[in-house]
Amino acid sequence: MKVTEDVLAKLRGILADPDRLLTSDADLYSYSFDASFGLHKPEAVCQPVSTEETAGIVRIADEYEIPLCPRGRGTSLSGGPLPVQGGIVIDFSLWNSKLVIEEEDLIAIVSPGVITADINNAANEFGLMYPPDPSSAHVSTIGGNLAENAGGPRGLKYGVTKDYVLGLEIVTADGKVVRTGGKTVKNVTGYDLTKLIVGSEGTLAIITEATLRLIPKPQASLTCMVLFDEIVDAGRAISKVLGSGIMPSKMEIMDQSSIIAVEEYASLGLPVDVEAILLIELDGHPLAIEEEMQRVAEACKEVGARSVQVAKDKKEEAELWQARKLVSPAIVKIKPTKISEDATIPRSQIPEMFRRLKAIKEKYKIHLVVFGHAGDGNLHPNIITDQRDPEEMRRVELAVEDIFKAAIELGGTLSGEHGIGTMKSPFMEMELGKDGLALMKSIKTAWDPKNILNPGKIFPEEGERFELRNG
Ligand SMILES: Cc1cc2nc3c(=O)[nH]c(=O)nc-3n(C[C@H](O)[C@H](O)[C@H](O)COP(=O)(O)OP(=O)(O)OC[C@H]3O[C@@H](n4cnc5c(N)ncnc54)[C@H](O)[C@@H]3O)c2cc1C
Structure with a gap:
């Protein structure tokens, strides 16, 4: 209607x-x-x-x-x-009125339009932390984060949005107000509807309030920048560090194209002749992380790192992270259209995924930039293109298809954190199979029989094929 x-x-x-x-x-x-x-x-x-x-x-x-x-x-x-x-x-962006920290229970209660970074800032005042930190945390809302089950750099050590949701208030497709979960860390009363709604992309219910779990804020952090002449070695370094018994709080990668783009955008003094940079953050007790940082440096050098630079103070640490934050704004200066993927693979397959991405880039002659949350296998291959060029867009479509196929073949998934939306729905069956997809669809039909909640998302239309259409 x-x-x-x-x-x-x-x-x-x-x-x-x-x-x-x-x-x-x-x-x-x-x-x-x-x-x-x-x-x-x-x-x-x-x-x-x-x-x-x-x-x-x-x-x-x-x-x-x-x-x-x-x-x-x-x-x-x-x-x-x-x-x-x-x-x-x-x-929901105007509805940011509720942000209550209940210190004794280590929880935050928030309305859906609250900006995610504001939750962590409020928690910090009580010596607490809200760990999920999508790179968009300063602009995105908790409602959007819950609906997408957003991740971020800290996902490696701390998990993603769903790991911090204790309860929700929702409005169902027929307008009923229902509460799921509660304020307790443990709750096994019936089906876990809270976790079902998180990541459902607004297709099952509308979130009007969330109760979030907080944790004690780590005492200190240390960051280093590791340079690699071969991007495949950067992939090997990730497994090597994790295999040495250390769990960094962040492990982010920038490939050479992202480094060059950031340098041209902001002149930060990054080395443009390396194939990859790993940014690694450790958090915890100050003495423990100092010792761990030495072991991280050794592990990276063992697999061929050119150098390891540890930030001397908070200012230098902030400058290193600034480089990573600037990748997205920097790459859109290259060409106007950005197709941002987040195909995710098991960690052991990161070197092979880099090899395949390199081959895809060469095969379709596209501008492919790779960065992302490498520590948990959540890479962000971004294709920088121009949607006004139909011939180039066709090559981009084929490249995107190949990226998804590579991720699935390597035991991975279409999306680690950005969700399916409209962009990946044609590939759902490739990952889930016919029966898996039908099972998911039966949940949607049961919760929203008239299909009014965010229709056209997640599930492909009959016979739909992938096409980057605008409109
Ligand atoms: C520069 C940049 C960096 C990013 N970095 C990351 C990252 O590191 N990790 C990551 O996971 N994502 C990242 N993203 C993607 C994006 O920021 C996240 O998906 C975020 O969760 C979206 O929040 P939003 O408030 O903008 O929601 P929107 O984009 O407005 O909506 C997202 C989805 O949530 C649904 N929704 C919104 N509010 C509600 C509600 N109250 N109830 C039910 N459904 C709702 C919408 O229907 C939609 O399906 C990034 C994006 C950009 C532009």
């Missing part, structure tokens, strides 16, 4: 402030994209700031069978918040 005047009037009646219903063309256009590729304009945008308003919007959508697309800050790299079938976007 379309969003009619009748529907708009009802939505206006739900929102306490009618200005939080957006219908002008300019407003709708600004909700038609995310950080991925497509362009899809909604028919209306609602900006709820309470559970009652959210449930009211869902009930109207249920009655009129109108697609609903929840949205945080639109930083998704897989098309997640795009209204591919039209309908209403529910923008």
Whole structure:
């Protein structure tokens, strides 16, 4: 169904402030994209700031069978918040009013529009930490992180968003408000609906509140930058360090193309003649990590590292991490269109994945940049291209297909953290098989029989093939 005047009037009646219903063309256009590729304009945008308003919007959508697309800050790299079938976007970015730290229980209770970094900053004031740290943490919302099960550099040691969710308040597809889980670390009462909703990309329920687990903040950290003449050696260094009994808090990789892009963008003094840089962070007791850092350096040198530079102070440490943070903004200076993948493989296959990515880059003559959370096998092969060039886009499509095939063949997965959205749905059967996909679909049908919650995401349409279409 379309969003009619009748529907708009009802939505206006739900929102306490009618200005939080957006219908002008300019407003709708600004909700038609995310950080991925497509362009899809909604028919209306609602900006709820309470559970009652959210449930009211869902009930109207249920009655009129109108697609609903929840949205945080639109930083998704897989098309997640795009209204591919039209309908209403529910923008949660204004709803950041609740951020409560309950120190004794080591938990945070948050509304869906709270910025992720603000949770960690608030926890830090109590000597606590919220570990999940997507590189977009300063701009993305906890609602978006929960829906995508976001990871980040610290995922290597601390896990991802789902490992820190104790309970949720959700609105179901027919507008009911339900609580899952609770405040306790242990909870085995029935099915774990909390974990099912986390990572469901807004297709099963809408998240209106989350109870998150916090941990004590580590006392200290140390960072080093390791240079490699051969990228394959950087891959071997990861297994070597982990195999030596050390669990770094972060282990990030930048390939030569990312290093050159960052250097041209920000002149940080990075060595542009190396094939790869590993940035490794250790956290814990100051004396322990100093000793561990020596062992990390030895392990890296054993597999051919050119040099290991340990940051002398917090300023130098921040400068090293700045290099990694600048990769995304730097590479879009090369060409206007960025196709960002996050095919993930078992750690042991990292050297082989690098070999295959090199071969794909040469075969299709594309600009392929690789960086990412190498310590957990979560690489980010990014293709930098120009969507106005149809011949190049065709080569890019074939390269993306080959990247996914390589990841699956090596025992990996289509996505480690960015989600499926619209960008990877045609490949779902390749990873899950027909029966696995059907089982997942049966959950969607049971929870959302009218298919109004974020339709067109995760599941491929009948006979759909992969195509990088814009619109
Ligand atoms: C420069 C850059 C770096 C990034 N780095 C990382 C990284 O290190 N790790 C990582 O995992 N991701 C990363 N991302 C991807 C992105 O930031 C994450 O997927 C993030 O979780 C999206 O949050 P958001 O608030 O922008 O949500 P959106 O992009 O607006 O939405 C994402 C998904 O969540 C759903 N959603 C949003 N709010 C709700 C809600 N309240 N209830 C139900 N569903 C909801 C949407 O429908 C959509 O499917 C990066 C992106 C960029 C641009």
